[in-house]
Amino acid sequence: MRLRDKVILTCLLTALLSVLAISALSLMISGDFVRKEGAADLTAVNSRRANQILQWTSNTSRQLEVLGQMPIIHEKLSFELEQAGSENRAVITELLETIVEKHLRPALILGTFSELFLLEVPSGKILASTDPKQIGKMQGSREYFIKGQLGTHIQNIFYSMSIRQPTMVVSLPIGGNNALPNAVLAGRLNLSALSDILREWRGLWQTEDSYLVNNQHIFITEPRYGKNFMLRKTVYTEGVNRALNRQNGISWYKDYRGKEVIGAYQYLDDRELALITEVDGDDYLAAINKLKHSLYLSAILIATLSLVIGWLVAKTIVTPLTSLAAAIDRISSSNLKLEFEPQGAGKELITIVNAFRKMIQGLQTTLVSRDQLQKEVEQRKIAESDLLVALDQVKRSNAELEQFAYVASHDLQEPLRMVASYNQLLAQRYGPQLDEKAQKYIHYAVDGANRMQTLIQDLLTFSRVSTKGAEFGPVDFQEVVSTAILNLEMLIEESGAQITVQNLPTVSGDGGQLTQLMQNLIANSIKFRSEAIPTVHIEAQRQQEEYIFSIRDNGIGIDKKYSDKIFVVFQRLHTREEYPGTGIGLAVCKRIVERHGGSIWFDSAPGQGTTFSFTLKRHAAA
Amino acid sequence: MRGHTFFFILLLALLLTTSACDQQELPPARVSVKVQLKWVHQAQFVGFYIALDEGYYDEENLDVTLFEGGPAIDQAVALHSGTVDFAVLPAEALLIKNSTLPKMVAISALYQLNPTVFVAKSDSGIINPKDLTGKIVAVGKMEEGGFLEGIIQFKAMLKNTGVAFDSIIQADYDPQYGAFINGAVDVTPAYMTGGVIKLQNQGLNLNLLWPGDYGVNAYGDTLATTDTYIAAHPDIVLRFLRATLKGWQKAIENQTLALATTMKYAKIQDTKLQEAMLDIQAPLVSTGDTPIGWMKQSVWQNMGELYKDSGNEERSAESGTFYTLNFLETIYGPQK
Numbered sequence: 001m002r003l004r005d006k007v008i009l010t011c012l013l014t015a016l017l018s019v020l021a022i023s024a025l026s027l028m029i030s031g032d033f034v035r036k037e038g039a040a041d042l043t044a045v046n047s048r049r050a051n052q053i054l055q056w057t058s059n060t061s062r063q064l065e066v067l068g069q070m071p072i073i074h075e076k077l078s079f080e081l082e083q084a085g086s087e088n089r090a091v092i093t094e095l096l097e098t099i100v101e102k103h104l105r106p107a108l109i110l111g112t113f114s115e116l117f118l119l120e121v122p123s124g125k126i127l128a129s130t131d132p133k134q135i136g137k138m139q140g141s142r143e144y145f146i147k148g149q150l151g152t153h154i155q156n157i158f159y160s161m162s163i164r165q166p167t168m169v170v171s172l173p174i175g176g177n178n179a180l181p182n183a184v185l186a187g188r189l190n191l192s193a194l195s196d197i198l199r200e201w202r203g204l205w206q207t208e209d210s211y212l213v214n215n216q217h218i219f220i221t222e223p224r225y226g227k228n229f230m231l232r233k234t235v236y237t238e239g240v241n242r243a244l245n246r247q248n249g250i251s252w253y254k255d256y257r258g259k260e261v262i263g264a265y266q267y268l269d270d271r272e273l274a275l276i277t278e279v280d281g282d283d284y285l286a287a288i289n290k291l292k293h294s295l296y297l298s299a300i301l302i303a304t305l306s307l308v309i310g311w312l313v314a315k316t317i318v319t320p321l322t323s324l325a326a327a328i329d330r331i332s333s334s335n336l337k338l339e340f341e342p343q344g345a346g347k348e349l350i351t352i353v354n355a356f357r358k359m360i361q362g363l364q365t366t367l368v369s370r371d372q373l374q375k376e377v378e379q380r381k382i383a384e385s386d387l388l389v390a391l392d393q394v395k396r397s398n399a400e401l402e403q404f405a406y407v408a409s410h411d412l413q414e415p416l417r418m419v420a421s422y423n424q425l426l427a428q429r430y431g432p433q434l435d436e437k438a439q440k441y442i443h444y445a446v447d448g449a450n451r452m453q454t455l456i457q458d459l460l461t462f463s464r465v466s467t468k469g470a471e472f473g474p475v476d477f478q479e480v481v482s483t484a485i486l487n488l489e490m491l492i493e494e495s496g497a498q499i500t501v502q503n504l505p506t507v508s509g510d511g512g513q514l515t516q517l518m519q520n521l522i523a524n525s526i527k528f529r530s531e532a533i534p535t536v537h538i539e540a541q542r543q544q545e546e547y548i549f550s551i552r553d554n555g556i557g558i559d560k561k562y563s564d565k566i567f568v569v570f571q572r573l574h575t576r577e578e579y580p581g582t583g584i585g586l587a588v589c590k591r592i593v594e595r596h597g598g599s600i601w602f603d604s605a606p607g608q609g610t611t612f613s614f615t616l617k618r619h620a621a622a
Numbered sequence: 623m624r625g626h627t628f629f630f631i632l633l634l635a636l637l638l639t640t641s642a643c644d645q646q647e648l649p650p651a652r653v654s655v656k657v658q659l660k661w662v663h664q665a666q667f668v669g670f671y672i673a674l675d676e677g678y679y680d681e682e683n684l685d686v687t688l689f690e691g692g693p694a695i696d697q698a699v700a701l702h703s704g705t706v707d708f709a710v711l712p713a714e715a716l717l718i719k720n721s722t723l724p725k726m727v728a729i730s731a732l733y734q735l736n737p738t739v740f741v742a743k744s745d746s747g748i749i750n751p752k753d754l755t756g757k758i759v760a761v762g763k764m765e766e767g768g769f770l771e772g773i774i775q776f777k778a779m780l781k782n783t784g785v786a787f788d789s790i791i792q793a794d795y796d797p798q799y800g801a802f803i804n805g806a807v808d809v810t811p812a813y814m815t816g817g818v819i820k821l822q823n824q825g826l827n828l829n830l831l832w833p834g835d836y837g838v839n840a841y842g843d844t845l846a847t848t849d850t851y852i853a854a855h856p857d858i859v860l861r862f863l864r865a866t867l868k869g870w871q872k873a874i875e876n877q878t879l880a881l882a883t884t885m886k887y888a889k890i891q892d893t894k895l896q897e898a899m900l901d902i903q904a905p906l907v908s909t910g911d912t913p914i915g916w917m918k919q920s921v922w923q924n925m926g927e928l929y930k931d932s933g934n935e936e937r938s939a940e941s942g943t944f945y946t947l948n949f950l951e952t953i954y955g956p957q958k
Binding site for chain 1: 735749750751752782783832834835836837839871874875877904905906908909910911912913920921924957
């Protein structure tokens with residue numbers, strides 16, 4: 001899930017959960033309250049109607065009783081009827097007319113009764129009535145007549161064929177004794193009053209519906225949502241059933257329409273009727289439903305609002321992050337720039353951006369260093385390869401040169417020997433015939449040739465150091481020195497030189513060349529001797545992986561300024577006359593030492609003797 | 623093996639028990655029931671039609687056949703002869719046509735109030751039986767089964783009001799009321815559920831004398847069977863009555879259905895007439911006093927005395943033997 005969706009969803013869920021929790025709580029509390037209050041109210045409405053009905057019936061009874069107590073009825077009529085015979089028939093007729101015209105008809109104005117009439121006992125014949133059509137009718141079998149003889153009686157609503165409509169009759173006895181009155185006074189009730197009581201709308205519920213049901217489960221008043229139900233339709237709803245079972249209460253059930261209602265039911269013992277007051281379930285719960293609707297509405301509003309807020313918040317957070325991500329995506333090694341302006345971003349984001357910037361700067365530096373190093377490495381690689389090429393060329397030219405020197409010196413020897421030989425032959429055979437000058441010239445030529453031969457041989461020797469060197473192996477330097485001394489035996493004897501040797505080790509090297517090295521150095525020490533008897537001391541000192549050999553003499557010494565010149569081939573510090581030689585000895589020494597991977601140098605001062613030193617690698621086993 | 627046998631026996635026993643129980647639960651066997659109606663098919667018998675059409679008879683496993691009545695059909699004869707099992711007939715028939723065996727027994731009073739009235743034109747000045755003296759009244763020739771209630775009730779009414787039967791001039795009853803309309807007859811009996819509607823539809827203003835207002839308390843249409851049938855099939859009587867009363871209750875409660883169902887059967891396909899009949903009939907069937915179809919001993923007694931006193935010597939049945947409340951009480955429970 002994307003961050004934006006998460007933020008929006010979180011906002012939405014938080015809002016909805018709170019709204020739902022509050023809604024549920026308020027619905028629970030208020031719903032309970034409304035239900036209880038409503039139930040109490042509905043019961044109260046029903047009870048009040050019951051009281052009104054009872055009050056109405058007792059009022060009607062009282063009104064009829066008042067009429068019945070009138071002296072003209074209670075005494076006069078009663079008396080005349082008791083005396084009834086052919087002689088007082090006219091009196092009775094007149095009396096009845098007076099009663100109807102003066103008392104009963106005016107009583108109708110009150111509206112309680114639609115008809116008032118007097119019935120003869122025991123026949124039940126109507127003696128007088130406010131409705132002339134009814135006079136003479138015989139109602140002896142009617143309940144109101146039979147029971148009206150015993151006391152005030154109210155007959156519940158029934159269908160009267162006499163007037164062909166539903167009616168309710170109050171009746172009471174007139175005169176006589178308890179068992180047999182002289183007449184019955186009856187009044188048909190104006191049922192609109194009953195309707196008014198049942199229809200009186202209290203305004204609490206729109207669908208309030210009150211009606212009466214008799215013991216036969218028959219509607220005896222028109223319910224609000226019924227037409228022609230009165231005395232026609234039976235009703236067996238839970239409310240009616242309970243009321244007819246003499247229960248009072250309130251309950252939820254389906255009414256005569258099959259609609260869910262809450263109904264208060266009550267049985268009117270005096271009237272033997274069930275009184276029901278019902279309210280449609282949805283109307284009854286209208287307050288709760290209203291609350292529910294407003295809660296739903298607010299939930300929707302809050303949800304919408306939280307969606308918007310969530311979207312805005314998500315936008316504030318996500319948009320800079322997205323652009324930051326895009327900006328970071330654009331960063332590459334070639335483009336180390338964070339092109340991002342944290343507009344409208346929070347402090348935290350700015351901190352992140354700054355951190356990124358720092359990181360990128362660090363990266364930039366690192367990358368620059370890396371680039372330089374790479375460049376250097378590349379340059380060095382090129383240089384190295386150039387160097388290798390050059391080295392190779394140098395090696396090749398060096399070898400060629402050495403080869404050339406060797407070949408040249410070797411091949412030059414033969415014609416030179418011929419020049420010297422033939423010049424000597426010329427001097428021997430024709431010497432006496434030649435003048436002194438010619439002989440002198442020949443001597444120069446021979447001398448030159450001999451010197452050249454020496455030079456060439458020295459050159460050959462020098463070149464042979466590199467070209468004809470033997471394999472390295474363990475060399476006992478004591479032996480080397482001994483061989484050198486043996487080779488120089490004549491010179492040493494001749495000069496009376498004293499040679500001392502100390503601690504000479506075994507080294508790795510070319511034994512022949514090392515012998516020549518020592519031979520040259522010892523010879524030089526003796527050759528450039530001072531007036532004193534020459535002494536030569538040879539020793540070696542170990543220093544890490546190599547030995548430093550030193551050959552110290554007490555000769556004429558060498559000026560330090562010739563330290564560069566002295567190891568160069570054919571360089572001489574003295575004339576040939578002072579010290580004979582070609583000047584190749586030390587050059588050969590240097591070459592031998594260098595071939596063995598060492599170095600050579602000297603310490604000296606004129607007249608102080610000279611110490612030549614060189615280094616050689618120690619033999620691995622030593 | 624032993625275990626298997628035991629299990630098998632147990633299973634068998636269980637099956638037998640279950641089927642035995644099932645048999646007890648089974649509805650009663652379907653039986654045919656024949657009913658003779660009092661008159662031609664019309665709204666008067668709507669309760670039977672609805673019980674048929676709404677399946678109330680089916681629920682009781684009854685195959686009910688309704689036979690139309692007519693001028694030539696005597697319901698009492700049909701019942702006595704065993705041609706039918708039940709009949710709708712005037713309550714009076716139980717009293718005066720019940721001398722042969724098997725005896726007819728009323729099981730329900732469909733019309734709680736008798737719809738017979740004596741009709742006079744409103745300008746005739748006749749508003750009371752006493753005004754009938756010297757008037758021409760169409761109560762003659764009733765022995766052909768035309769208007770049984772008419773003459774009996776008329777006589778009873780006159781007696782109750784002290785008017786001598788001889789003081790009126792009898793004329794033949796005409797079901798078409800031609801003589802009454804043209805003024806040759808002053809008063810004619812008519813059913814409020816039939817003749818009165820016809821006459822009012824002709825634009826006549828009428829004064830109605832209802833015998834009930836003059837001490838003649840009589841049931842109208844009555845449902846009856848015979849004592850032998852009751853003895854042989856009490857359960858069928860109960861089932862048939864239960865379904866029939868259910869049909870009547872429905873007819874009273876649902877006038878739309880009542881009219882629609884009536885029109886499926888009615889011989890006279892006049893919707894207005896049938897509707898008016900239903901309308902007038904409803905309070906006669908459901909008075910609010912008692913459950914539909916209920917019967918009161920006091921009314922039967924009253925009827926018996928009236929007809930005896932009114933000189934209807936044909937009365938032969940002893941009080942209490944020509945009606946039974948057993949089935950009504952089974953259906954509704956005892957009433958006050």
